[in-house]
Amino acid sequence: MKVLLIGGTGTISSAAVKLALSRGAEVALLTRGTHPELVPDGAECIRADIADEEKVRKLLSGRAFDAVADFTVMTPEQAARDVSLFTGNTGQFIFISSASAYQKPPVRYPITESTPLRNPFWSYSRNKIACEELFTAAYRSEGFPVTIIRPSHTYSERSVPLAVHGENGSWQVLQRILSGKPVIVHGDGLTLWTFTHADDFAKGFCGLLGNPHAIGEAVHITSDESITWNDAYEAIGAALGVKPNLVHIPSDFLAAFDPELLGKLLGDKAYCGVFDNSKLKRLVPGFQAEIRFSDGVRRSVEYLRSHPELQTPDPEFDAWCDRVVAAHFAGMKDLGNG
The missing domain is CATH 3.40.50.720 (NAD(P)-binding Rossmann-like Domain)
Incomplete structure (x- = not known):
């Protein structure tokens, strides 16, 4: 062919x-x-x-x-x-x-x-x-x-899948996990997603x-495995050997800080993504997605950690995360004093 x-x-x-x-x-x-x-x-x-x-x-x-x-x-x-x-x-x-x-x-x-x-x-x-x-x-x-x-x-091995990251990819989020800094998860982290x-x-x-x-x-x-976003970030942390410090922030709040996230979250990842693959399996008999997320993301993390050329810092995104998290907690504090 x-x-x-x-x-x-x-x-x-x-x-x-x-x-x-x-x-x-x-x-x-x-x-x-x-x-x-x-x-x-x-x-x-x-x-x-x-x-x-x-x-x-x-x-x-x-x-x-x-x-x-x-x-x-x-x-x-x-x-x-x-x-x-x-x-x-x-x-x-x-x-x-x-x-x-x-x-x-x-x-x-x-x-x-x-x-x-x-x-x-x-x-x-x-x-x-x-x-x-x-x-x-x-x-x-x-x-x-x-x-x-x-x-x-x-x-793939070259990318760690995330919901919120900067223009330079996933490395800065991994650095935040490793350093114990707050890591943003949209919504309550309980919606199901398919990687x-x-x-x-x-x-x-x-x-x-x-x-x-x-x-x-x-x-x-798509894969037949669907997991919550919380589980996805926990699996990334496990691959790094660190329990991530997850902070849950509403998707529309995040989009207010970065309009680009309106599409990527409210137009995609804010909702459950669970798929029926029966049509694919009829057209391709024997198809089966075999790589569980916990195994696949471990490969990705190991690949990134062993390839320094892919470890691109993103200080602008890092500072953005700090601002968003600070605003989120400030708002919660104000509500508590109300």
Whole structure:
């Protein structure tokens, strides 16, 4: 099977590339080349920016693929570009959407692929919905062979999954845990959430790759394990050998201090994320997510601690946390004196 992956060096795509290669696929990566160290042996590297449509069209001229997957599409304009680029030269096109596109707030659980798509809180999710609509319309009108995949909070050895962190990633939160400083958990920490390790995602992805029964379908790939946010942070602390000092702060209070969190929390992580994976298991018989969060996050913590180049300090985020926690406790004190 000849496969083209656009991106291919990110959190979820790297694992997918490795598994596809191990299963005998001929894999080509269309990448800007910013992380050549993440391109695995055996994969062809086509260096180009997918945004340069003319150059990409020339580079791919005369080539056909059994499947193309684009991990980089974020807007309807980019989706329309891909329909133009790949109509007629692939047997399947996989669009990586997001489980955050599902209705917020949700009205019932578990979430299935038929759950309505609506997210008034997060422009990222609304753009993904618009992309899905464009690809689906191309499938219905022109037979564009799209498969839509909706991941939910997928992580790998290179990333510790968190709800609230700064622009430099998770390291500063780990430092706060290690030093005993307050660590912010949104809400009461009791909502259920689903974390999916990239290696488990890859098994679902590769099972859908080149799968004719997946054409025209939308499928989420998630773990079957759901845990509370409190348990997630406790597992991170256990991996560090420290009990974290958790401080619970309402999501809308956090968003008042950082409007970017409005989408990421109220548009996603503030609600339970529990998924029905029966559709995936019908399309990919034998699929089973095997990596429990406690084991997966231990791998992530060990990897970060052994790779100093990934230990990026974030003093701005650290100071922000201190301000938010101070304001939270000040408000509680005022209420107590009222």
